[in-house]
Amino acid sequence: MNIGEAAKASGVSAKMIRYYEQTGLIPPAGRTAAGYRDYTMKDVHVLRFVRRARDLGFSVAEIDGLLQLWRDRGRRSADVKRIALGHIGDLRRRIAEMQQMAATLEQLAACCSGDDRPDCPILADLERPSQVASDEPKRMRGAVDGRSPRGRKPQKSKSRKTSRK
Amino acid sequence: MNIGEAAKASGVSAKMIRYYEQTGLIPPAGRTAAGYRDYTMKDVHVLRFVRRARDLGFSVAEIDGLLQLWRDRGRRSADVKRIALGHIGDLRRRIAEMQQMAATLEQLAACCSGDDRPDCPILADLERPSQVASDEPKRMRGAVDGRSPRGRKPQKSKSRKTSRK
DNA sequence: CATGAACCTTCCAAGCGTTGGAAGGTCAAG
DNA sequence: CTTGACCTTCCAACGCTTGGAAGGTTCATG
Structure with missing residues (x-):
């Protein structure tokens, strides 16, 4: 073949x-x-x-692990289950993030007249400074994909206190 | 600055x-x-x-559109809303697909003893030929991401009836 | 047998969005 | 002057998939 x-x-x-x-x-x-x-x-x-x-x-990496277990007659199903549960966790996390996004957007869209006038709460929201500096748990901002590189890392950049003005 | x-x-x-x-x-x-x-x-x-x-x-492409509208004082909020709704649709679609995956996996994981024995319904499921050829609606098989190139296109390849044996 | 379609081969490139690093220049303070 | 923290550009990688070019193979047809 x-x-x-x-x-x-x-x-x-x-x-x-x-x-x-x-x-x-x-x-x-x-x-x-x-x-x-x-x-x-x-x-x-x-x-x-x-x-x-x-x-x-x-992911391909996960599949690699699964394939090895598949071929291994002496495998422990616990190992397979661990991979699967890990992946489920990934999925649930990404789902939650996307749902948060969708909910926010739906709320904004619902308030948008969607006509010929320029005023738009969606743009107004985008314009406002993102409320990152609050004391909230700071949950992965853009992260949706987990796998596809969509804004995953929190973009740390440590702190750099000097104010070179 | x-x-x-x-x-x-x-x-x-x-x-x-x-x-x-x-x-x-x-x-x-x-x-x-x-x-x-x-x-x-x-x-x-x-x-x-x-x-x-x-x-x-x-996406960056969507943001490009949003930025142009943002700068355009004479914009119609309908245009902004259209982009937002399109994105919401994307999100909802991807969410639904990931939920389907997660549900399937949770079902399989629930049936997996997760111990030292090798028998595993998860691997058993992966092993089975994917049920594509049925008469079902044939819903985008791998499609999850919408944006990240995760198994989107149905992989057509037309048909090639000859059986070169 | 020659032709051509439809396959196969390898290699190179793009796409998403982001990060890392190298090699070098610049700025401010010690 | 030196040092370190910045800046610059350029190149590469991540994960997954697709597209294409340039060339070889197979097979049915004329």
Whole structure:
């Protein structure tokens, strides 16, 4: 089976199959005399595993761990569960953050007349200084994605008390 | 005010300020004789706008639109609202997908004993062929992110009926 | 057999937003 | 003058995926 057929059978694009091989997530496939990658049903099985895990939002790193456990007959299900629970926590966190954003925006949008006039509470909100310096827990500001690099790190920058004016 | 001070005052890192300038999101800052970027309070105001919009999850492209509207005294609030509603829709969609993932995983994790034995319903689920070919509505399989490139496109590849065996 | 379509190969680049670092210049204070 | 904290530009990486170019292979057709 060549890579195109393996892609169709597994649901993983040929591009991604090569990428996963390159990064070591999956072992190098066999090769035909002509140099074409050659896949067995077992390989497709692995690819489907990867695909399903991606569908559930696991990162490639997490999938790597899951794959190793999958192959390990002597694994402890606790290890699998730990990875899954960690991922669930990630998801719940990101969901909560996005819900917070959506709620704020919906509130603002509800107050916006949405007509030809320029006055807009949405812009008014964006304009106001972000209330970061409060004593609140300071929860990851933009963080939504957890995985995609959307404003994750709190942008510390320590403090730099000198006022060079 | 140099870039470090502007960063502290706006909550946008110096790195990102340079990046936003480079990509044209914000206009080039003034320069001192020595070549240092020089910021006014007005510049900081813009940066804070950007920051707040990022916090609400707007993409840079969306912020670009919002900034233009912000500067446009003759804007129609409807245009602002449209962008906001579009973003809310994005958020809601991504939230729903992540909730679906989390729910599935929680169900699986709940069935996993999480002990020293190898049997694990989580791995069993990952192993099974993804149920794509059913007659169901076929809802975006991997799509979670909307913005981050997480399995969005259904990976078409048309069809290629020949079975080269 | 020659042609061409449809595959395969590798390599390079982009995209999101952000961070890190290197190499060098500048500013203020000691 | 030296020192350290800033600034400058440029290049690279993160995670995941896609696109394309340039070239080789396979197979069915004319």
